[in-house]
Amino acid sequence: MQKIRLMGTAILGLAVATSPVVAQITAIGDSEGQVNIVAWAGYIERGESDPAFDWVTKFEAASGCKVNVKTANTSDEMVALMNEGGFDLVTASGDASLRLIAGKRVQPINVDLIPSWSTVDPRLQNASWHTVDGVHYGTPYMWGPNVLMYNTEVFKEAPTSWNVVFEPMDLPDGKPNAGRVQAYDGPIHIADAAQYLMFHKPELKITSPYELNEEQYKAALDLLRVQRTIVGRYWHDAFIQIDDFKNEGVVASGSWPFQVGLLKADTPIASTIPQEGATGWADTTMMHVDSANPNCAYKWMEHSLASNLQSDLSVWFGANPAVLAACTDGRGMQTAEGCTANGLDNFDQIRFWTTPTANCSQGEGACVPYYRWVSDYIGVIGGR
16 A cells, blocks of 8 residues: 555645656557557456447457456555556546546546547546646547446435445344445545535535535545445455345445346346435546657547447447537437436536645645555545
C-alpha cells in the first residue's frame, strides 16, 4: 500500500502547474502492434463473456493493434499499476484521474487526433476530473451511479434507504442483516457514508461527500465502524460479488449496474437508488506519460468513441455512454429508453467520485486529504 499512500500525499498540491501543458503526440503513425490497457471489469469485451458483446476483435484486425487488458478492481489498484508502468492506457474514475495527473503518470491528449471528440457529451468534454487549466488528459468513456443491489425474495419492495447496508436491523424476511450485506473495499466508500449522513444528519453541514472537515470525517468513520459489524465481506472483485449473491447468502450491497445485469438472468436481483441519492463514477481513458505504444493508444481512444461500441457497452454495463448519439442512432443495441433507464437524465443528481484534498471549498487545509482516507479505511476494515 506504500505506493498508494505516496500518491495520496502528492495530491495535496493539485494545481498541477508543473505538468506538461501540450500533448506529446502531434501525428498518428504506424501501429506498434499492441496496446496495453488497465480497465475495470466488463469495460473491454472481446466476446468471451457473451459472444454478442465484442468491440475488440474487429479493432485488432483493422488497426493491427493487439489489445492486452489488465483488469483492476479499485481505483487505488489502477494508480499503483500506472505508477509501476508498462501500460499505455487506463480507464480511470474520478477518484484516480486527478491523482494520475498530479503524479505525472498520464500525458495531455491531443484531441485533434481524435476525430470523434466532437461527438462526446458536452457535459463530459471539459469535466474537472480530466481537464486541468483547459488541458485534456483523457477521453471520456462511460458514467453511471453506484446502485443498491438487493435480493427481491428478501425485499419484496425496493429498499428506500441505504440503511439496510449501514446499520444493524432485521430485513423484511425477519432475519438480521448481519453477515448478509457487503461494502466496497476502497477508501472512496467513505464518501458513501458521508452521502448517507448528508441526508440523516444535516447538522453536520456536509455539502460534498468528498470534502469533509475533521468533525464530518469522524462521523463518517464512526458510521463505517458500525457497518463493519454487519458486513460479511468487503468486495472489490465484481465477479466474486456476483458469486456471493448467488451462493453465499448475500442479499444487499452497494454495487455497479454491471453485476446487476449479469445476475438478473438467473438470480432474483434488482437495484435501486435510495432516497439519500448515490455517488457515481465518470471514467476516462487516460494515456501513460511513458506509453510505449502511443499510435495504438490513440487509435483505441478514437475507436472507444464509436457510437456502436458506446451503445453496446452501455447495454452491457448498464451505464451511460460518453457519446449521446449512442442512445438513439441505432448503430448498437442501446435505445433512448434504455439510456433513460440507466439514468442519463440524472447526471446532475449523481455525486461523481473525485479525489479528496486538504484544500477544499471549506477553506485551505480545512478538509481531510485522501492519504488519510486510505490509511483510516484500512483501519476500519481491520476493526480499528
